[in-house]
Amino acid sequence: MSxxxxxxxxxxxxxxxxxxxxxxxxxxxxxxxxxxxxGAQYRAITWWMIANGIDVQDPExxxxxxxxxxIVSGTDPAQPTITVDGEDAxxxxxxxxxxxxxSAVSAVPEIRARITELQRSIAAxxxxxxxxxxxxxxxxVLPDADLKIFLTASAExxxxxxxxxxxxxxxxxxxxxxxxxxxxDSSRKASPLAKADDxxxxxxxxxxxxxxxxxxxxxxxxxxxxxx
Ligand code: DC
Numbered sequence: 001m002s003x004x005x006x007x008x009x010x011x012x013x014x015x016x017x018x019x020x021x022x023x024x025x026x027x028x029x030x031x032x033x034x035x036x037x038x039g040a041q042y043r044a045i046t047w048w049m050i051a052n053g054i055d056v057q058d059p060e061x062x063x064x065x066x067x068x069x070x071i072v073s074g075t076d077p078a079q080p081t082i083t084v085d086g087e088d089a090x091x092x093x094x095x096x097x098x099x100x101x102x103s104a105v106s107a108v109p110e111i112r113a114r115i116t117e118l119q120r121s122i123a124a125x126x127x128x129x130x131x132x133x134x135x136x137x138x139x140x141v142l143p144d145a146d147l148k149i150f151l152t153a154s155a156e157x158x159x160x161x162x163x164x165x166x167x168x169x170x171x172x173x174x175x176x177x178x179x180x181x182x183x184x185d186s187s188r189k190a191s192p193l194a195k196a197d198d199x200x201x202x203x204x205x206x207x208x209x210x211x212x213x214x215x216x217x218x219x220x221x222x223x224x225x226x227x228x
Contacts, residue, residue, distance in 0.1 A: 008033065008129040009144075010220060011137035014151035015182040015193060017158025019204050019212055023151065024133040026213045028077035031220060034126040035077035038134035038141070041115050042106040043093035044071050044084050049105055056101045063110035071115075073122060075130065100177070103184040112190045116141050135185055138196035147223050148199035149216055155179055157205045 010033070012024045021037060028035035046056065048069040054061050074081030082089050092098065105111055119141050123130050134141065138148035153161075159175035166174070185193040195201060200219060204212050 007127075008146045008220060008224060009123060009126075009142055010129070010131045010216075011142050011145040011148045011196075011199075012131060012133045012151065012216070013135055013137050013139075013149070013193070013195065013199065015135075015158065015185070016178050017162045018151035018153045019161070019209055020133045020151055022209050023212050023216060024131045025077045025080070026209075027216045027220065028131040030213070030217055031131075032128050033077070034075035034122075034128070034130040035080055036073055036075055036119065036122055036130055036132045037080055037082075038115070038119055038132060038137065039102075040080070040082045040090075040093060041071055041073060041118065042111070043098050043102050044082050044089045045069060045111060045115065046102045046105040047089055047092050047098050048084050050097060050101065056104050059108045062105055062108045066108065066110040066114050071118065073118075075122060075126065077131070099181075103181050103188075107184070107188040107190060109190045116191075135193035136191040138199045139194050140191040143196070146227075147220055148196050149219070150195040150199040150201045151212070152201060152203050153205045 010027065012020050014020055024037070025035055027033070045066075049056050049062060049065060052065070054065050056062060069084050070086070072083045082093065119132065123132060123142055132142060138145060138150070155175055155178065159171055159178055162178060163169040163171045163174040182193065202212060202215055
């Protein structure tokens with residue numbers, strides 16, 4: 001466990017549409033922990049690249065610019081924030097354009113090195129501990145996390161959830177885009193989407209969000225009790 005008995009670091013990884021964000025925020029709020037959405041950081045740096053005319057298909061150009069934008073994440077689970085050079089980026093990072101380009105940007109090793117360092121410093125500074133959600137948190141960013149969860153769900157369930165979040169979205173197009181992005185995130189060389197050997201896998205296909213939250217809260221509490 002982390003330095004005090006109550007402090008706990010939880011890594012929640014998995015592909016898109018498995019309920020990572022909703023689960024992570026709710027677990028953090030319930031347990032009084034900070035919360036970090038690492039996907040939002042990759043989206044934020046992608047948004048900056050697009051806004052600054054960088055060709056996101058050119059890894060060298062992306063690498064050269066990797067250190068330029070200042071990315072700041074607010075870690076209150078009730079109101080997570082993200083700014084780029086002081087500007088609120090929470091809306092623009094959810095556009096279709098950013099979603100379709102984020103895998104290319106996040107595959108560049110210089111981008112990953114920069115964002116990983118940021119993530120580690122945020123986690124180290126969280127007073128009571130933190131829930132960090134992403135793709136490579138348990139494997140690469142925080143390999144010593146107290147608890148690692150890997151959420152999965154069928155592609156159908158994930159697409160249905162994502163389409164439900166986006167008004168007027170077409171289910172089969174959503175499924176196709178999601179499967180394509182997961183394949184890119186899983187096959188890249190630099191810290192791909194992967195389950196850590198010591199992660200607990202939770203298949204959320206047939207579970208309600210409330211059931212997933214309860215399951216993770218129970219696992220955290222078990223860890224805390226075992227560490228006392
Ligand atoms: O969780 P999300 O859909 O907002 O993540 C957006 C993208 O960011 C995802 O397709 C891959 C990338 N990502 C990553 O490479 N590593 C992480 N730890 C989190 C996200």
